[in-house]
Amino acid sequence: MSILNWSSLSLFSSKPLPHCKGRISVGAITKVLLRDLPPGRIVVLQHRDLDEVAAQELIDQKVKAVINCEQTMSGRYPTHGPLMLLQEQIPIWEADSAVFEAFKMNSEITVYEDRILLEDQEIACSLFTREKWLSMQQQANERTTQLMEHFIDNTLTYAMRDMHAVMEPLPQIAIQTNLEDRHVLIVSRGKGYKKDLLAAKAYIAEVKPVLIGVDGGADALLECGYLPHLIVGDMDSVTDKALSCGAELVVHAYADGTAPGLSRIDALGLSAHVLPCFGTSEDMALLLAFEKRCEVLVTVGARTHMIDFLEKGRAGMGSTLLVRMKVGARLIDIKSIGILYKSRGWTKEASSTLFLSLFFIALSLFQLHWIVKRVAHVVWKLGGEG
Known part of the structure; x- marks a missing residue:
């Protein structure tokens, strides 16, 4: 009879597993938060329509996840910021703006698909998906x-x-x-x-x-x-x-x-x-x-x-x-x-390009020399026969 270990039993458990857990950094103004953001944090923002510059900074800082207490995309105008995060496997959750004050700097949180556990509080949230980004992007393009x-x-x-x-x-x-x-x-x-x-x-x-x-x-x-x-x-x-x-x-x-x-x-x-x-x-x-x-x-x-x-x-x-x-x-x-x-810099690619150019010039000259010799030989033969 096989023995089930705890990891095997978890497959049959009805209790959902957390998507993410860790220490948080909180900032109502994203660019101020980014000034001294430690890597590996879950960041809690209030950033409506997350722009590409902020998204790239979050990626560079190697954040673990983003919790946005605002609309990550409102559909007012197109932006690739949220998609950039998702492509880097950085998940985004959205929560109500009213709960922003509940998050305290350096607190530990656990995030499930539809809720966040913060000390003794449970906060509702929703996962921002690629499908939602596409829907909002299409809506913005129409406007x-x-x-x-x-x-x-x-x-x-x-x-x-x-x-x-x-x-x-x-x-x-x-x-x-x-x-x-x-x-x-x-x-x-x-x-x-x-x-x-x-x-x-x-x-x-x-x-x-x-x-x-x-x-x-x-x-x-x-x-x-x-x-x-x-x-x-x-x-x-x-x-x-x-x-x-x-x-x-x-x-x-x-x-x-x-x-x-x-x-x-x-x-x-x-x-x-x-x-x-x-x-x-x-x-x-x-x-x-x-x-x-x-x-x-x-x-x-x-x-x-x-x-x-x-x-x-x-x-x-x-x-x-x-x-x-x-x-x-x-x-x-x-x-x-x-x-x-x-174009003025002397790079490896430039050296390769020059070498190939000289090679093909030499090849062309060789072919031209061969053609001239062949033509001269034909002319000489025709002259001899005449």
Whole structure:
């Protein structure tokens, strides 16, 4: 008679097995949570329409699972963020926003398919599946035209409101970093920013541009082995390590001079310039470099289209449209420069290509030499017969 062990008995047990268990990290603002997120955590978020940049950061941090106390996808606009997580075998559960406060940092939880055990509480949840992502994505695609019309209206409305502000120069701040007649590389935390920055190594090595990190873009520079000269922004998504790296700091302030990010700088015992400017921190970085008479502006991870802006909670791009009109003659995206410098780099693939080219040229010359000899031989024979 065979003996059943405990693992065999579990097959016949009616008690469901947990899908996931572990320690949690909790954050209502995803980019703030990501600043110092330990690997292997179950993260609890409040992130409506999970965007691709946040999804990639969660993947890079090797999170175990995501519990979202918001709609992971609302169907308002298309996004591949949730699908990116699912493709990496990172499960997503959705819970009601009202239960977010029940989750405490560093608590241990156990997650089943339809509920979460948190100490002595049981919280209802539902698994976000690929089928749900596909349904929401199709729904969003059907609304694209209507969404675009609203986005254009919003963009033009705010562009009309801010057009006089963009014509005025920024308030003068005495930064020590010299930008005049220099290439300036501005790194923002946008889609594909890490990959694009890695592709720009040859350009950075040869030109040695001034490096400006916009908030979390400063951390991307450090990760790639570069020390930013300037860090600008609201100072919400950049790490303490980056802020303390020795870069010159410029805090983005509202038009009235209020700068919420300055309190964090003060808490770290650092000093910073305060620069009032309309629009986004990325807009401010572009205007600052432009007005400091840089020669060329190169952007990495810059927002370029409607979905980029919607994912950042902006229903239009009025300020960015105006700023790009103002600085446009000097503005280049890193993808253009990356292609140029990649083609100039001496890589293994380039060596192979050259070898094959020379081989086929030699082969062609050999064939041509053989053909000429054959023709000469035929001509000689015909002449002899004549």
